[in-house]
Amino acid sequence: MTNINGKAYSMNAITPMKPWKTPFLKLFFFILGAVKPLQKDLKNLSFIHFARWVCIARDGFPRLADSQPAEELKYDYLLFFSNFNGTWNQYIDAFSAVLYRGLDLIWRWSEKYPGSQPVTAFKRYISLVQFDTDYYYNVYPHAATNDVKAAIRVQRAFDELAKKSESLTPEEFQKEWLTFQVQVAPDLGATGIAPVGT
Amino acid sequence: MANVSGSTYGLTILSPIKEDNQLDLCHSMELRWYLSQLPRDHRSPFAQLSDTYLARLVVMDDVVFVGHPACEEHLKSRYLVFETNFDGGLDHYLTRMAQETGEFVNAVWQHCVGFPGTEDLNKFIEYMKRCQIETTFFFADVNDQTVESTLNALKTQAALAAFMERHQGCKAGELQRAFGSFAMSLRQAPPLPRGGDESRDIRQDRRGHD
Numbered sequence: 001m002t003n004i005n006g007k008a009y010s011m012n013a014i015t016p017m018k019p020w021k022t023p024f025l026k027l028f029f030f031i032l033g034a035v036k037p038l039q040k041d042l043k044n045l046s047f048i049h050f051a052r053w054v055c056i057a058r059d060g061f062p063r064l065a066d067s068q069p070a071e072e073l074k075y076d077y078l079l080f081f082s083n084f085n086g087t088w089n090q091y092i093d094a095f096s097a098v099l100y101r102g103l104d105l106i107w108r109w110s111e112k113y114p115g116s117q118p119v120t121a122f123k124r125y126i127s128l129v130q131f132d133t134d135y136y137y138n139v140y141p142h143a144a145t146n147d148v149k150a151a152i153r154v155q156r157a158f159d160e161l162a163k164k165s166e167s168l169t170p171e172e173f174q175k176e177w178l179t180f181q182v183q184v185a186p187d188l189g190a191t192g193i194a195p196v197g198t
Numbered sequence: 199m200a201n202v203s204g205s206t207y208g209l210t211i212l213s214p215i216k217e218d219n220q221l222d223l224c225h226s227m228e229l230r231w232y233l234s235q236l237p238r239d240h241r242s243p244f245a246q247l248s249d250t251y252l253a254r255l256v257v258m259d260d261v262v263f264v265g266h267p268a269c270e271e272h273l274k275s276r277y278l279v280f281e282t283n284f285d286g287g288l289d290h291y292l293t294r295m296a297q298e299t300g301e302f303v304n305a306v307w308q309h310c311v312g313f314p315g316t317e318d319l320n321k322f323i324e325y326m327k328r329c330q331i332e333t334t335f336f337f338a339d340v341n342d343q344t345v346e347s348t349l350n351a352l353k354t355q356a357a358l359a360a361f362m363e364r365h366q367g368c369k370a371g372e373l374q375r376a377f378g379s380f381a382m383s384l385r386q387a388p389p390l391p392r393g394g395d396e397s398r399d400i401r402q403d404r405r406g407h408d
Contacts, residue, residue, distance in 0.1 A: 002234070005238055006394060008252060010252070010254050012254075012256055012258075012279070014258070014261055014262055015262070015264070016261065016262070016264065016268060016271075025334075026334060029200075029334050029335035032335060033200065033335055039337065042337055043339065046339065048337065048339055049251065049252060049283075049338075049339055049340075050206070050208065050251065050252060050283045050336075050337065050338050050339070051336075051337045052208050052210065052281075052333050052334075052335065052336045052337065053333075053334050053335045054210050054331050054332070054333050054334055055334045056212075056331055060331070061212065061214075061273070061275075061277070062212055062213065062214060062277075062328060062329045062331075063214070064213075064214060064310075064311045064312030064325075064328060064329070065311050065312045067311070068214050068274075068275055068311045068312075069274040069275065070274070071273060071274055071275070072271075072274070073261075073271055073273075074269050074271055075261075075268075075269070075271065077261060079210070079279075079331075081210070081254070081281050083252045083283075110264075111264050111268040112264040112265055112268055125264075128262060128264060129262045129264065131256065131258060131259075131262075132256070133254045133255075133256050134229075134230055134233040134234070134254075134255055134256050134257055135233040135234075135236055135238070135254060135255040135256075136238065136252075136253075136254045137238055137242045137244040137245070137250065137252065137253045137254070137393060138238075138251075138252050138393070138394075139244075139245070139250060139251050139252065139345055139348075139349070139392050139393060140348065140349065140352060140390070140394065141239070141393070141394040142394055143352055145339050145340070147352070147355075148340055148348055148351070148352070149339075149340060150355065151348070151351035151352045151354065151355040152340070152343060152347075152348070152351045154351065154354055154355045154358060155347075155350065155351035155354050155355070158354055158358065158381075161377075162377075162381040165374065165377060165378065165381075166378070168374070170369075170370035170371040170373070170374050171370050173370060173373065173374040173377070174370040174373060174374075177373060177377070181362060184358070187355065188355065188358060188359040188362075189355075189359060191352065191355075191356070
């Protein structure tokens with residue numbers, strides 16, 4: 001399936017918005033970007049590599065030649081692109097359970113948005129506005145976001161130990177080695193293919 | 199700038215796709231065929247663009263009608279959506295795209311309106327920027343690393359577990375020497391292949407049980 005590459009799922013969605021509502025959404029995103037603690041839930045979910053929201057004004061679709069017909073749209077559009085780990089159902093369930101307030105503040109400006117709870121109506125809406133990916137590349141297909149974060153913690157601890165190891169006596173090193181093992185043990189383990197799911 | 203999070207740039211491009219009723223196979227379908235055949239692993243053109251984390255190409259046929267009382271409306275063109283996340287600046291990335299993956303770029307964007315090709319770098323960059331849509335909000339979970347440093351960390355993580363297992367119960371001097379050699383060999387080892395390959399399957403599954 002082209003929406004999936006290794007452990008990452010690429011999701012695309014487009015929803016129409018009345019143009020007078022767009023500035024309110026942009027204001028919300030501005031606040032979300034400026035006040036980092038508001039992103040805490042998004043961070044804590046820890047299964048999104050990258051996500052972005054893009055507002056396109058009704059006259060904002062690129063027109064590159066006179067031969068290309070000009071768009072005549074009544075709505076602005078909100079595009080959403082996400083790269084997440086896990087299955088589509090897990091993702092939407094988690095969004096609905098944990099991020100419902102934030103999601104509603106983002107999509108409440110879109111036409112016919114039913115709210116993120118109850119999740120059944122929310123899933124039906126996402127299914128309607130989602131479109132598939134034709135080509136998807138992932139630099140580390142076998143690593144989830146948590147794998148990446150764990151590997152970075154391991155690397156930092158490893159670099160620290162490597163830096164001081166030469167100046168230690170064998171006995172001192174052995175002691176440091178034990179401490180190091182305890183420190184990195186929760187973050188070890190090999191990455192690999194994802195479990196099958198829907 | 200909303201296109202940037204930490205050291206990561208999020209580029210969104212919408213390129214209108216050519217329409218030609220005279221063709222047996224329309225441009226959007228030819229594009230889909232081409233993309234379906236393109237390797238997605240270490241042979242991907244994006245693996246050559248070493249700064250790329252995740253990238254996608256999508257043919258967007260139309261906008262969506264969400265039901266009454268919303269108005270039903272349609273696009274007059276199809277659009278190729280190109281979404282990519284990479285380290286560094288936009289001009290540098292686009293220059294590398296044109297110079298290192300020119301064949302791929304031309305094969306894809308030849309189906310798009312007004313595409314000038316990659317031979318004239320300035321025209322190519324100007325074209326891509328005309329197609330760029332400013333990101334309104336960009337979230338990157340890890341945004342203080344590079345592709346290179348992340349792949350190195352994954353390499354260290356995988357190798358370290360095996361090293362620990364092999365050196366359980368070693369004497370202090372032997373352990374210290376082995377660690378020094380291990381750290382040196384890790385520094386000299388080639389980076390993990392971008393885009394993955396078979397060698398990155400779960401190692402434990404292949405190991406015989408004691």
